[in-house]
Amino acid sequence: MASVSRVLNGLPATEEMVERVQRAVEELGYVPDARARSLKVGRTFQLTLAVADVGNPVYVTMMRAVEEVVSAAGYRLVVTTTGPDVVDEVALVRGMARGYADGLVISPLRVDDDLIKSIRECDVPVVVAGNVPASAGVDTVRANSPKGMLLAVEHLLATGRKRIAFVNGPVDTVPGTARAKGFADAMKANGLRPVAEVEAVDFTFAAGRDAGVELLSGLDIGVRGSGAEARGGRPGAEARGGRLDAVIAANDLLAVGIMHELAARELVVPDDVAVIGMDDSELAEQCFPPLTSVNLGSAERGRRAAELLLARIDDDTRAPRRIVVQPTLSVRKSTP
Structure with missing residues (x-):
């Protein structure tokens, strides 16, 4: 035996x-018999990944990376959606006491004191793929969104675009806060002021289209010779803050939504308006024209988070680690 x-x-x-x-x-x-094995060794050999929206391509990339690491260690990965409400995030963390998983990687969209408290008191190890205060005392892996914004702004400047607008998701979220500050700092560092800033209601394609309507209403589009005006189309209206020749979006879904709204107005990307997204998801390569996007290392963040979780399961006494994954820029046809 x-x-x-x-x-x-x-x-x-x-x-x-x-x-x-x-x-x-x-x-x-x-x-x-997995149930009998769990009872005998005191483990389920299951780990949970919790994200806000499993339909978002960036989370799909992260999920694949986490699964690759944990499956090699003999664990099965269970993926769940928390939604945008921090109350649901807290409920999920507290629900880990039911014993259906040996650990949790959570990528919270919103963070408050209750969530931090629930993570600290959780019965199983938890790793946060996102930004929480160092005082939380938990293992974290996060992206450097401010540096990513700087890469995007400097790329547009290098291509001759200075009249830049920013479309963010909800600013009360973790990514929304980081990317708003990053954009403001990057523009200030280069002596620029934004043409416009729009806050979308969500980080989705539909929200991107709605934000595109708000952005383009009343803005003068910086037609560069091969877009709407060159084809006899109607030029933009008077600008609120100057002419627009580039848009940075807080993620790829928002960016693609904006590109659809530009196309609906017979504006050409990038001839009339250049567009940059963030996340560098599969969607960035699949849309037309292919989207220039800031790669925030979603796969690397997933791998590192999974490794931290396995290490925490093996040794729950070690000091928490805070890892920052640096961004790169993937240049495609949506910018010159």
Whole structure:
């Protein structure tokens, strides 16, 4: 019995014993009872990844990276959606006491004191893929959104675009706060003022289209010769804050929504208006024209978060770690 257990659990055994056990497993069609195993060893061998929206391509990328790491360590990954409400995030963390998973990676859209408290008091290890205060005392992996914004602004300047607008998601969210500050700092560092700033109601395609309507209403579009005005179309109205020749969006879904609204007004990307997104998700390559986007390292963040969680499961006494993943810019056809 002991020898069979060693083989089935991947522990060292002689080649002969491994061969005999595997042959018996095949002949009998044996499948281990996960419930019995969990009761005996005190583990479920399941880990949970909680994100705001499983339909967002950036979370899909993160999920794949987390799954790759934890499956190699013998764990199954369970993915769940928290939605945008911090109350639901808190409920999920507190629900971990039910014992259906051995650890949690959570990417919260909003953070408050109740969420931090629930993470600290959670019965299983928790890693935050996002930004929480250092005083929280938990393992975290986050993107450097401010540096990503600086890359986007400097790229537009290098291509001759200075009349830049910003479309953010809700500013009371973790990414919304970071990207708003990053944009403001990047513009100030380059001696620029934004043509306009719009806050979308969400980080979705539909919200991007609505934000595009708000942005373009009353703005003068900086037609550069091959867009609407060159084809005899109607030029933009008088500007509220100058002519517009570029838009930075807080994520790729918003950016694509804006591009659709530009196309609906017969404006050409990038000839009339250049567009930059953030996240560098699969969507950035799939849209037309392909979207220039700031890569915030979603796959790397997923991998690092999974590694931190496994390390925390093995040793719950070690000091918390705070990891920052640096961004890069993926230049495509939506900018010159």
